[in-house]
Amino acid sequence: MSGITPEHYFVLSAILFVIGAFGVIARKNLIIVLMSLELMLNAANLAFIAFSRVHGNMTGHVFMIMSITVAAAEVAVGLALVVAVYSHKDSLNVDILKMLKG
Amino acid sequence: METVLFYLFAALAVAGALLVIVHKNPVSSAVSLVLTLFATAVLFVLLSAHFAAAIQILVYAGAIMVLFLFTVMFLNLKPGALDFDSKNMAFKGSLLLAGLFFVGYFAILAYSMAFPGGGTATLPEGFGTVEGVGMMLFTDYLLPFELTSVLILAAIIGVVAIAKRRES
Numbered sequence: 001m002s003g004i005t006p007e008h009y010f011v012l013s014a015i016l017f018v019i020g021a022f023g024v025i026a027r028k029n030l031i032i033v034l035m036s037l038e039l040m041l042n043a044a045n046l047a048f049i050a051f052s053r054v055h056g057n058m059t060g061h062v063f064m065i066m067s068i069t070v071a072a073a074e075v076a077v078g079l080a081l082v083v084a085v086y087s088h089k090d091s092l093n094v095d096i097l098k099m100l101k102g
Numbered sequence: 103m104e105t106v107l108f109y110l111f112a113a114l115a116v117a118g119a120l121l122v123i124v125h126k127n128p129v130s131s132a133v134s135l136v137l138t139l140f141a142t143a144v145l146f147v148l149l150s151a152h153f154a155a156a157i158q159i160l161v162y163a164g165a166i167m168v169l170f171l172f173t174v175m176f177l178n179l180k181p182g183a184l185d186f187d188s189k190n191m192a193f194k195g196s197l198l199l200a201g202l203f204f205v206g207y208f209a210i211l212a213y214s215m216a217f218p219g220g221g222t223a224t225l226p227e228g229f230g231t232v233e234g235v236g237m238m239l240f241t242d243y244l245l246p247f248e249l250t251s252v253l254i255l256a257a258i259i260g261v262v263a264i265a266k267r268r269e270s
Contacts, residue, residue, distance in 0.1 A: 012145075014202070014206045014208075015202060022197070031128040031131075031173070031174060035131055035132065036123060038162075042138065049151045052149075058230065061153065064154050064157075068157060072254075077261055079170070080260070
């Protein structure tokens with residue numbers, strides 16, 4: 001690693017994570033909230049891979065694969081919920097979903 | 103060379119991430135998310151994680167993005183269904199900046215505490231290849247790997263149960 005230290009990757013990962021967290025907090029569109037969650041998971045994956053490189057140990061790669069699997073399952077369930085919500089309420093605004101009632 | 107590649111693709115990743123949370127239209131957001139995921143895959147290659155980069159493109163940029171785009175098309179959004187974002191963005195933006203500095207500071211602090219010497223380890227034979235990761239996945243981490251398939255099964259059943267039309 002010439003010039004680029006692992007800190008660069010960690011800072012980039014932190015930046016991506018905070019952007020994703022901001023999307024989850026600030027946006028009201030349910031689909032974009034899910035995409036921001038993907039951004040956060042992706043930032044975590046980047047940190048896994050970078051730490052794996054620092055230690056010269058491939059456990060981080062294994063965890064990254066697990067994390068991708070969880071992300072895929074989460075997106076599938078989340079988008080099914082989006083479809084159900086939209087057919088119920090005709091809107092994707094997260095603010096209308098606050099009474100926990102079918 | 104590596105420096106140039108890192109800064110180029112890090113900038114692309116951050117730009118794509120910002121576009122994801124700025125766009126009004128979910129389709130544009132999904133395409134920007136693909137940009138971020140591709141840039142991250144390139145960074146994985148720079149970290150000599152070739153298998154992880156391939157998985158990233160296949161699963162994330164392939165399968166998950168297609169799922170997002172398919173859902174957006176499938177919903178057949180009415181015009182005006184997305185006109186509700188978003189009040190006091192300036193306040194939330196300053197919150198974002200504060201969070202950024204906070205997290206970045208702790209990222210550097212944690213790293214310098216964990217590795218006082220800095221630097222990177224020498225890589226073992228086959229680091230990041232399909233063979234290396236596969237050997238690890240099917241020996242040390244066999245039980246978590248099998249549990250992952252149970253998770254996916256649960257997700258499949260859950261999706262079918264949610265998406266099924268209710269009779270009412």
